[in-house]
Amino acid sequence: xxxxTLITEKDGNIALIKLNRPEAxxxxxxxxxxxxxxxxxxxxxxxxxGCLIITGSSKAFAAGADIKExxxxxxxxxxxxxxxxxxxxxxxxxxxxxxxxVSGYALGGGCELAMMCDFILAADNAKxxxxxxxxxxxxxxxxxxxxxxxxGKSKAMEMCLTGRMMDAKEAERCGLVSRIVTADNLLExxxxxxxxxxxxxxxxxxxxxxxxNAAYETPLSHGVRFERRLFHSLFGTEDQQEGMNAFVEKxxxxxxxx
Ligand code: CAA
Numbered sequence: 001x002x003x004x005t006l007i008t009e010k011d012g013n014i015a016l017i018k019l020n021r022p023e024a025x026x027x028x029x030x031x032x033x034x035x036x037x038x039x040x041x042x043x044x045x046x047x048x049x050g051c052l053i054i055t056g057s058s059k060a061f062a063a064g065a066d067i068k069e070x071x072x073x074x075x076x077x078x079x080x081x082x083x084x085x086x087x088x089x090x091x092x093x094x095x096x097x098x099x100x101x102v103s104g105y106a107l108g109g110g111c112e113l114a115m116m117c118d119f120i121l122a123a124d125n126a127k128x129x130x131x132x133x134x135x136x137x138x139x140x141x142x143x144x145x146x147x148x149x150x151x152g153k154s155k156a157m158e159m160c161l162t163g164r165m166m167d168a169k170e171a172e173r174c175g176l177v178s179r180i181v182t183a184d185n186l187l188e189x190x191x192x193x194x195x196x197x198x199x200x201x202x203x204x205x206x207x208x209x210x211x212x213n214a215a216y217e218t219p220l221s222h223g224v225r226f227e228r229r230l231f232h233s234l235f236g237t238e239d240q241q242e243g244m245n246a247f248v249e250k251x252x253x254x255x256x257x258x
Contacts, residue, residue: 005032008039013198014191015043019056025063026056028109030087032066037090044094050198050205050257052094053190054117055101056110058183061126064108067135084141091116095206097197101190102126103183107165112141115150118209120176121190122168123183128176131163149216150176201239202257 007018017039019026026032036054043049056062073083091098091113100106100117107129114120114128130143138144139160148156151174159166171177181189197205207230214223234240238258246253 003035003039005029006035006039008043010043010046010049011191012195013048013050014194015046015049015052016187016191017043017052017054019054019062022057024066024068025060025105026110027063027066027068028088028113029066029069033087037087040090040094040098044096047257050096050200050202051194052096052098053101053194054091054098054113055187055190056103056106058123058125059104060110061100061102061104061106061114062110063105064110064132065140088113088141089116095209097194097205097209099190099194099197101186102128102177103186105129105165108132108139108143109141112139112143112146115142115146115176118212119178120171121186121193122171122177122180123186124168124180125183126168126171126177126180127165128171129163129165130160131165133161134163147176150174199255201237201243201255203237204234204239207234 005019005021007020009016009018017036019032019036021027021029021032040052043052077083088109098117100114100120102114102120103123104125105127106114107127108131111128111130130139130147132139132143139147144156144160147159155174158164166174166176168177168180172180211227211230214226218226239255242255243253
């Protein structure tokens with residue numbers, strides 16, 4: 001499948017989606033978001049794929065929504081086209097694990113897309129920010145909500161009200177990213193983590209993702225009950241039998257994703 005704003009690659013059981021608008025620091029125009037939706041649809045439907053990576057270039061994961069495309073947008077255009085809702089949020093509905101591998105700028109919508117992924121691996125040159133206020137708007141793809149849940153009110157409020165960027169170390173300290181690796185190693189490390197996840201029993205990985213995400217949406221007692229139900233259901237899989245048998249027999253498990 002040929003895309004003009006993305007480069008996609010399948011590597012065994014993992015998929016790599018590289019945002020590719022170098023002339024605009026990977027800013028998200030309508031076409032890129034349509035293509036990203038299509039790419040995720042394709043990899044989600046591919047039974048071989050167990051984990052996806054979304055990345056950008058070494059300079060920019062993405063510098064946010066395309067300001068040149070948004071410049072003339074009126075309220076009525078935004079409302080009737082259902083800007084953002086119409087094609088930006090496919091990542092949040094991907095049932096397979098998705099890793100954001102962030103190098104360079106992840107600003108505005110770029111930071112928001114990274115936060116839509118399941119976790120963020122950051123290169124040591126990564127910079128995160130929600131600078132929308134400096135151009136007269138606000139975050140519009142979940143930034144005020146997701147950033148606050150990641151880093152707490154005080155830091156989210158400061159970031160969104162001043163538009164300042166945080167570097168990778170600060171992002172790791174405050175829980176926005178899972179880990180920092182050197183920029184040169186980012187892709188290699190992301191692929192190695194993705195392969196590890198893709199090698200896990202598929203249903204257990206997909207359900208675990210659902211459980212962790214439920215922590216954002218439910219009170220504790222409901223979340224724990226949801227976890228318990230899915231946990232119970234995993235005892236209906238062949239992979240549970242295989243995983244536990246292999247442990248007891250001191251051998252490597254052979255999962256069939258069944
Ligand atoms: N939209 C469109 N074009 C962009 C862009 C964006 N978000 N970000 C960068 N570009 C373009 C620049 O216009 C420039 O193009 P030209 O060469 O044609 O002039 C090219 O990319 C390179 O950018 P710079 O020359 O600015 O590069 P720099 O290294 O000096 O600065 C930067 C890099 C700090 C990322 C800077 O480009 C910048 O601040 N970009 C805008 C960031 C921003 O405000 N993002 C929020 C967008 S709004 C949003 O995302 C809304 C939402 O929540 C949904």
